[in-house]
Amino acid sequence: MQSIPSRGTSYVSPPPPPRKSRWRSFFESIGRATVLTIVIGAGGFYYVTKRERTPGAQLPFDPEKKTVVVLGSGWGATSLLKTLDTSDYNVVVISPKNFFLFTPLLPSVAVGTLSSRSIIQPTRYITRHKARQVSVVEAEATDVDPINKTVTFKDNSGIRGSVSATTISYDYLVYAVGAEVQTFNIPGVQERACFMKELADAERLKSEFMDCVETAAFPGQDPKEIDRLLHMVVVGGGPTGIELSGELHDFLEDDLKSWYPELAGRIRITLVEALPSVLPMFSKQLIEYTESTFKESKIDILTKTMVKEVKEGSVVLQMPDKTIKEVPCGLVIWAAGNKGRKLTQDLMAKLPNDQTNRRGITVDGYRWQHLRHRRLHRYLLCTHCPVASQQGAYLARILHQMAKQDSLAARLSELEAAKSEDAPAHVTETKKVDEKEDVKRQLAKIKPRPFHYSHQGSLAYIGSDKAIADLPLKNGNFATGGVATFLFWRSAYLSTLFSLRNRTLVATDWLKVKVFGRDVSRE
Numbered sequence: 001m002q003s004i005p006s007r008g009t010s011y012v013s014p015p016p017p018p019r020k021s022r023w024r025s026f027f028e029s030i031g032r033a034t035v036l037t038i039v040i041g042a043g044g045f046y047y048v049t050k051r052e053r054t055p056g057a058q059l060p061f062d063p064e065k066k067t068v069v070v071l072g073s074g075w076g077a078t079s080l081l082k083t084l085d086t087s088d089y090n091v092v093v094i095s096p097k098n099f100f101l102f103t104p105l106l107p108s109v110a111v112g113t114l115s116s117r118s119i120i121q122p123t124r125y126i127t128r129h130k131a132r133q134v135s136v137v138e139a140e141a142t143d144v145d146p147i148n149k150t151v152t153f154k155d156n157s158g159i160r161g162s163v164s165a166t167t168i169s170y171d172y173l174v175y176a177v178g179a180e181v182q183t184f185n186i187p188g189v190q191e192r193a194c195f196m197k198e199l200a201d202a203e204r205l206k207s208e209f210m211d212c213v214e215t216a217a218f219p220g221q222d223p224k225e226i227d228r229l230l231h232m233v234v235v236g237g238g239p240t241g242i243e244l245s246g247e248l249h250d251f252l253e254d255d256l257k258s259w260y261p262e263l264a265g266r267i268r269i270t271l272v273e274a275l276p277s278v279l280p281m282f283s284k285q286l287i288e289y290t291e292s293t294f295k296e297s298k299i300d301i302l303t304k305t306m307v308k309e310v311k312e313g314s315v316v317l318q319m320p321d322k323t324i325k326e327v328p329c330g331l332v333i334w335a336a337g338n339k340g341r342k343l344t345q346d347l348m349a350k351l352p353n354d355q356t357n358r359r360g361i362t363v364d365g366y367r368w369q370h371l372r373h374r375r376l377h378r379y380l381l382c383t384h385c386p387v388a389s390q391q392g393a394y395l396a397r398i399l400h401q402m403a404k405q406d407s408l409a410a411r412l413s414e415l416e417a418a419k420s421e422d423a424p425a426h427v428t429e430t431k432k433v434d435e436k437e438d439v440k441r442q443l444a445k446i447k448p449r450p451f452h453y454s455h456q457g458s459l460a461y462i463g464s465d466k467a468i469a470d471l472p473l474k475n476g477n478f479a480t481g482g483v484a485t486f487l488f489w490r491s492a493y494l495s496t497l498f499s500l501r502n503r504t505l506v507a508t509d510w511l512k513v514k515v516f517g518r519d520v521s522r523e
Contacts, residue, residue: 048500052129059132065090066406068399069151069168071141072176073100073123075385078498079392080174081123086132088403092168094153098123098138101199102497103385105506107244107461109202111209111251112518116199118505121498141177144347149173174395175347175380176388179338188310193334196240205333209248210522212330213256216263229330230267233315235307236335237273238281239460242290244333245271246463249297253464255518270300270327272317274336277303279468281458282479286468289481293462307336387453394451405446412439459489 066089070077073095084091102119109116127134142165143152151173154165181197183189194208195201209232215221216229232248234241248269257264271278271294277287278301294301304320314328340348415436457471467489468481490510497503 045500052125052500055128058128058130059087061090061133061135066171066403067092067169068172068174069094069170070174070176071095071144071151072174072178073097074176074178074388075100075103076176076388076392076395077174078121078123078126079389080176080396081126081130081134081392082498083393083396084130085396085400085403086127086130086134088400089172090132091127091130091134092170093123093127093134093136094139094141094151095123095136096138096140096156098136100126100498102502103197104239104243104493104496106196106199106202107240107247109199110196110205110244111247112206112520113247113250113513114506114509116203118502118509119497120199121502125499125501141343144173144175144343146173146347146350172399175344176392177341177343180341181334182337182339183334184337186307186309189307189332189334192310192312193235193332196244196333196335197338205331207522208331210520213260213263213267214522216266216330217260224328226263227266227268228313228328230263231270231327231329232268232331232333233270233272233327233329234333234335235272235315236337237271237275237278237301237303238335239279239458241271241273241333241335242279243461244335245269245294245299246297246461249299249463250465251518253297255520258517259520268298268300270302270329272302272305272307272315274306275303279460282460282468282470283477285479286470286481290460290462290468293464293466293481297463299463386456390453391451398448401446401448405443408439408443408446412436412443415439459492461486461489 068084068089068091070080070091070093073093077093077095078100081091081093099120099122102121105114105119108114109119123136127136137153138155138157139153140156141151141153145151148169149171150167150169152165152167155161155163181195183193194205196205212229212232216226221229234245234248252264252267252269256267279287279290282290291301302317302319306318307315308318308324309316310332311326313330314326315332317325317327319325415432418432455472457469459467459469461467462481465483465486466481467486469479469485469488471478471480494503494506497506
């Protein structure tokens with residue numbers, strides 16, 4: 001039985017539940033959205049990585065298909081392989097390296113900003129995901145016979161089997177061997193300078209740079225010898241030389257000043273360029289911005305200055321006034337140009353009537369503009385990264401069109417060769433005529449367009465968390481520089497990397513360096 005309150009007592013109802021504030025509701029919604037985003041993002045990341053690590057079954061080699069041999073594993077070759085429909089051909093890749101190297105980030109490897117493994121992509125990682133099996137051979141091509149359409153190559157590994165060299169035939173040859181360092185036959189460059197072309201070059205530079213620092217720190221070292229050891233000379237005012245100078249400056253400011261305080265203030269960086277200015281492909285505004293940034297960073301720029309010789313412990317320079325000056329230094333880094341490989345020179349010598357341009361192989365300028373050498377079914381790719389990448393994708397589409405054209409031409413030949421009495425009925429004959437007309441229409445539609453390079457802009461890192469960008473617009477170029485451009489530079493390079501694996505590794509390396517700094521130890 002419910003008790004009735006006695007007279008004089010009051011009934012107190014329970015207090016209402018506290019109302020949530022608007023801010024509390026807002027943060028709870030944000031929290032739920034964040035958790036949901038993390039779960040979905042992690043699930044998507046796991047799915048993509050799992051799919052990339054477990055490729056499915058592939059079509060086997062088809063003896064009825066034509067063979068495409070790809071020489072090289074650089075920008076052009078890798079872009080071609082990613083775009084090419086391998087169900088159209090049997091594809092063989094021959095390269096001294098079994099990986100693709102993202103060369104624009106090589107200066108970052110040289111100072112330990114990035115790990116060397118972060119900017120390489122195994123070639124088999126790409127080819128294993130194609131529709132048809134692609135044969136990847138780690139070997140060096142030693143001879144190309146454009147008349148008999150054969151390639152000879154040899155095993156260049158340290159451990160060799162019973163077969164060290166062989167020759168294979170091709171229907172189409174994609175010539176993408178790249179270039180090697182141009183030393184202009186200047187004495188001492190090949191023997192004493194560090195290059196910035198291959199992965200081993202970046203690792204060698206890092207080792208020798210730290211050698212100079214540690215030797216300068218040796219007790220009792222002569223002050224003049226310390227100054228010599230800590231003077232780094234970068235030759236070449238293009239993007240590679242500029243970015244390398246900027247990375248060396250960052251290494252000095254962010255790390256060496258903490259761990260080598262007695263030496264850091266004596267480290268000098270000098271950039272040498274033979275032309276009147278650095279970065280000739282950029283606008284005058286950005287050139288001046290780069291020069292002013294380098295001046296603030298105490299990086300000396302010597303323009304109109306030529307290297308005459310690299311000696312042991314010094315570099316001989318021809319100054320703008322034509323005087324000769326010998327400059328003591330601990331390290332010379334050469335980033336001053338490229339030239340064709342010996343294989344390319346030998347190939348050009350086999351075609352004296354066609355190959356009159358000493359700078360490179362002459363190609364057809366109409367249908368296969370910048371790509372196909374006339375008459376010989378050989379396709380050539382440029383060595384400049386953006387151009388080669390676009391050429392590779394373009395050539396993959398062209399090869400697909402050619403395969404479709406061959407298939408349609410074969411079908412048309414079958415239809416024209418078939419006799420009318422073979423048709424079981426009038427209706428079947430009519431269908432055959434209609435099919436012939438349809439095939440002819442499809443053949444007429446296949447008209448490959450010449451290659452045209454689409455310039456997407458120029459980027460360069462100049463150190464101190466600053467970058468410059470020269471971007472094309474409809475009514476001209478947009479030139480910008482600074483910290484915001486540096487963030488754009490990083491995002492652009494991340495998006496250009498060929499796989500999620502590389503993007504993750506590079507982003508992780510950048511975060512790791514930001515938190516812990518670069519590693520100053522050496523092996």
